[in-house]
Amino acid sequence: MGSAACLPGSARCSRMTALCPAWRFTCSSTSSSLRTTARAAEWPPRDVSALLVRACQLVPLNQNHLVSKVSQLIHRLLNRLQVVVDEQNLDFLLTYTISAIRQCSSWTHMEILQALAALVYCNGSKCQKHLPDLLGQSGLLMQLSDLSHSDPEVRRAAVHCMANLCLSVPGQPYLEESYQHVCFQAFLTILQSPKSADMDDITFCMLLQNALKGIQSLLNGGKMRLTQTEHLGALLAVLKKAMFHGLPGLNIEMPAVLYPTPLPQYDGRSPVKPQQPESTSARPCANKKKKHKVKTKKTHQGEKVEEEEEPCSEPEAVLGLSMDRADACGQSAWCASPWGSQGLPVDGGRAAGREQASSPFASSSWKRVSSSESDYSDAEGGMQGSYQAKVRQGALACFLSTIKSIEKKVLYGYWSAFVPDTPELGSPQSVSLMTLTLKDPSPKTRACALQVLSAILEGSKQFLSVAEDTSDHKRAFTPFSVTIASSIRELHRCLLLALVAESSSQTLTQIIKCLANLVSNAPYNRLKLSLLTKVWNHIKPYIRHKEGPGSPACTFGSAIGPGLSLLTDQEPTEEQDLSIRTTPTINYTKDNVNVRVSSLTLLGAIVSTHAPLPEVQLLLQQPCSSGLSSSSSATPHLSTPDGWKTFPAGPALEEASLSSPKGSSEPCWLIRLCISTVVLPKEDSCSGSDAGSALGSTYEPSPMRLEALQVLAHLARGYFSMAQLYLMELGEVICKCMCEANPSIQLHGVKLLEELGTGLIQQHKPDSSMAPEQRVPVHRVVMFWTAMLNGPLPRALQSAEHPTLQASACDALSSILPEAFSSLPNDKQILCITVLLGLNDSKNHLVKAATSRALGVYVLFPCLRQDVIFVADTANAILMSLQDKSLNVRAKAAWSLGNLTDTLIVNMDTPDPSFQDEFSGLLLLKMLQSAIQASTDKDKVKSNAVRALGNLLHFLQPSHIERPRFAEIIEEAIQALISTVVNEAAMKVRWNACYAMGNVFKNPALPLGTAPWTSQAYRALTSVVMSCKNFKVRIRSAAALSVPGKRVQYGSLEQFAQIWSALVTALQKSEDTTDFLEFKYCASLRTHICQALLHLLSLASASDLPCIQETLKLNEDMIRSYILQFLKSGAEGDDPGAVYTPQERDRMVRVALKHMHSVQALAGDTARGVIVGFLEDILTVHCDSSGGQVVLCGPSDQ
Secondary structure, three states, X not given: OHXXXXXXXXXXXXXXXXXXXXXXXXXXXXXXXXXXXXXXXXXXXXXXXXXXXXXXHHOOOOXXXXXXXXXXXXXXXXXXXOOOOOHHHHHHXXXXXXXXHHHOOHXXXXXXXXXXXXXXXXXXXXXXXXXXXXXXOOOHHHHHXXXXXXXXXXXXXXXXXXXHHHOOOOOOOOOOHHHHHHHXXXXXXXXXXXXXXXXXXXXXXXXXXXXXXXXXXXXXXXXXXXXXXXXXXXXXXXXXXXXXXXXXXXXXXXXXXXXOOOOOOOOOEOOOOOOOOOOOOOOOOOOOOOOOOEXXXXXXXXXXXXXXXXXXXXXXXXXXXXXXXXXXXXXXXXXXXXXXXXXXXXOOOHHHHHHHHOOOOOOOOOOOOOHHHHHHHHHHOOHHHHHHHHHHHHHHHHHHHHHHHXXXXXXXXXXXXXXXXXXXXXXXXXOOHHHHHHHOOXXXXXXXXXXXXXXXXOOOHHHHOOOOOOOOOOXXXXXXXXXXXXXXXXXXXXXXXXXXXXXXXXXXXXXXXXXXXXXXXXXXXXXXXXXXXXXXHHHHHHXXXXXXXXXXXXEHHHHXXXXXXXXXXXXXXXXXXXXXXXXXXXXXXOOHHHHHHHHHHHHHHHHHOOOOOHHHHHHHOOOOOOOOOHHHOOOOOOOOOOOOOOOXXXXXXXXXXXXXXXXXXXXXXXXXXXXXXXXXXXXXXOOHHHOOOOHHHHEOOHHHHHHHHHHHHHHHHXXXXXXXXXXXXXXXHHHHHHOOOOHHHHHHHHHHHHHHHHHHHHHOOXXXXXXXXXXXXXXXXXXXXXXXXXXXXXXXXXOOOOHHHHHHHHHHHOOOOHHHHHHOXXXXXXXXXXXXXXXXXXXXXXXXXXXXHHHHXXXXXXXXXXXXXXXXXXXXXXXXXXXXXXXXXXXXXXXXXXXXXXXXXXXXXXXXXXXXXXXXXXXXXXXXXXXXXXXXXOHHHHHHHHHXXXXXXHHOOHHHHOOHHHHHHHHHHHHHHHHHHHOOOOHHHHHHHHHHHHXXXXXXXXXXXXXXXXHHHHHHHHHHHHHOOOHHHHHHHHHHHOOOOOHHHXXXXXXXXXXXXXXXXXXXXXXOOOOHHHHHHHHHHHHHHHHHHHHHHOOOOHHHHHHHHHHHHHHHHHHHHHHHHHHHHHHHOOOOOOOOOHHHHHHHHHXXXXXXXXXXXXXXXXXXXXXXXXXXXXXXXXHHHHHHHHHHHOHHHO
């Protein structure tokens, strides 16, 4: 009203100028603000702030029209120039606008609130002193946003201001927690309330958008935590309702609060008016062509938005779904381009945020309907449908922020509310995220729903691991495991339906990524077969998409070609068959690469989940042309030199090749496809137009090549028996990658080399399940690594400008098969060792850590571990790395030090004592000192440091122990081990310390039993065996207590009695635990305790017998039952901790009995007879129960 009457040059404007000279300035500034934006953009922010402050100083609050104009000026300048107002000027402007709302007429409130929204945008932390006036109990925004307020536009603008207040900037303080809860409750109330009668649909949609954006800002920037179940349940309920706002043909009623439950909750559907057939209403242009035209729509601010109508394609309904087939997804504040790879954006750019901070009627991304949405917008009723779609997108964005702000274990309590389940026969399917994916006409909304579903599935492996398919017989109840398995099957079915029905390439990419997340987390080893087969067959056509319509690889006919019955396990109906025939082609342009990359990602997920799976093994052996275009069925082999043949010779490899399906020219089509993608030029790059193009443009795009290399790495890790058929060709692929200029391609090539090397090592391990004749021969492994070392691998090891590549090259070098390393030419062995020792001086912590680890691997090689010079050089390099500032470097160095000391122990068992004699005592002293120091470091370092201490103390020779300088170090080392055993460190550290203590007891040269530290060591071990919460640590301490081989090593009579009593107590408490996970170690713990008790009996002296007799009187039945169980469990093989055969266990009892017979009893002492009778009774009972083993009870041991 006022703005129209006060145009510059009008009579009213002249009168206003006479009344207030400042009006001339205000009016001219307002009328020219848009024309001078380019020039004003160069103004310093402080000048803009000063200009606004001066304008407010000139305009009194009793001049409503002038206040309205000044508010428009604030709104437009801040919105267009993106000015950050300094705190002093912001304080004045906020005071002015708050006072204006209180004093000016209600018709000005809309413009003032727009100015306030622009002022508080990203400035919530600077508005602390004004928050009571805005958000207090009687605050202006709380009053204006109340449901009882009469003006819906003002109410919406007030909610907009609150949302902007909640928006925070990284690095600045967040909104106070009390005000966060006030805003959250206000937003929640708005979302829970129905549309009032005086509010039009578009305003209501914008109100919902602002409330959703406010909650999203609280969860993202404000770091608000939804710790109360009621708050989370209420939010999830309104989000689920808003997710379906305005969706054609669907109107659900939700409870006020959703509660965690494994079963679907009530989401009743309100009756809706029957709609006209899809061909005449929802898709009005399905059977006719429309001319390309431009429609102009006017908004509330008078700005124009041009919408370009796209020609409609033929009918595209698949299985009765109404799907939009737009070619592109336009950008929006909640569904922007970064959203495609990382998720829904939190705030978007500041410019877009400013637009939203201003009036929602301005040309902001919240309002604009892009050309990509014009089809479904018109079908949904123009602007209203567009705004409703924005509400759905906003709800999904807020849901995504909610998922990130709560723990996954809390989220999965609401699994059934958002993830579909197989409906009961005759009952409708519950609404879920898949409902939006399949039925929403907006491609952006479908993509948003898929992003949310991906976020739910990400990290769900532990939750989904309970799923299990069972037999089909009916039960009185449905187990939770069956419910989750049913949900997984339904997710597969719905996502594959969406895959074949989708036309938007961006949404199609999200579908494939969502499938990849599902495949990565589902327990296919517990589910029925065919789920992965269906995914496999439907994704293969998308790997070879062409960039034009009509290509056989990009038509939906070929996409559905593998068989629609795979989706439903039944033949397609006549309606489905018709929809298949009329499905249009896809026209992929710039998003073609994304679809192909995501398809490879999905295939990589399939070959890496629970590998190896028999189902996937069969899929890999399918003919390479199955499901792919004819152009991809060719198998272009690399032109290789004589030493690089595609298929290595050998009966094992020939047999594997012959076992592939008939008609297949490749043992694995996926490996051939990935090789072609990485190293061969694009099929269209050989044309004359591209003949002179740069080398980089002749290959597939880098994302495709990187993803193909990752798939090859997954195959090498999970299905090495198939990858080994291409070993030499993959070696050339790796060399080609390392020769390229792109560091990412080089890096992924090196990682593939590491996976191949690791696969070869696993294959040649003694416990490998693969028959020796099926393994890659060692001479071929030597040929492979010789070619690598003759190629670009040494250059990658020396590329200091790419430390990540250097580190990965070190990891690859450590994956050489030890048997192959010894057969390498001498110069290649020296090259590997020299490079690693040289890189240990690197300043980069990644390179140094990788080098330390590689040296720790090499020191275990049989051909190197007896080389005193190499071991000494490695020890010096490791000791230097133990002093590094980086924790990761120290952890790797400690691990390598543990391996090096393992080598010392192995060399003790060799007949040739030259290694012990030649190894430097001074270096041994340094190693002890460094290990003692490392034992006080972080747990990652400490666990291997104590392992090294135990090995070093075991390795010490009498010549070392006799030296005075070693005595103090030995005492210090043992004290370090004792303190580690007793202290409340990580269980892995304590386990290693107990193991190390057992190694110390194995050294007969140490004064065990007479040294002062003996009682402390035994006291620490007995304390752990009785009371440690972790049973694996108890087991290791019991094993350590049974190591000493002489009675004198157990110390005094009191010390021996204390050890015996502690073991009996530990046996009595072997089932006392509150942790369910520890129960599986109970049998192993009892086994080791019984072994320790029998060992003590076989060493006991006459003076020890009374103590033993005393404990037998109190616990005879308990000890007898456990020893009998120990003998029996060994015979049945049901003890996972068994290290002795049944005959050896029986012999342990006999040795103890024989020793008791040999002990000279003291005069008048009956203990010997009691113990002998106890052991004989055990043997008698055991022999009677074992039947065929009675022969073992003869007098052979006497």
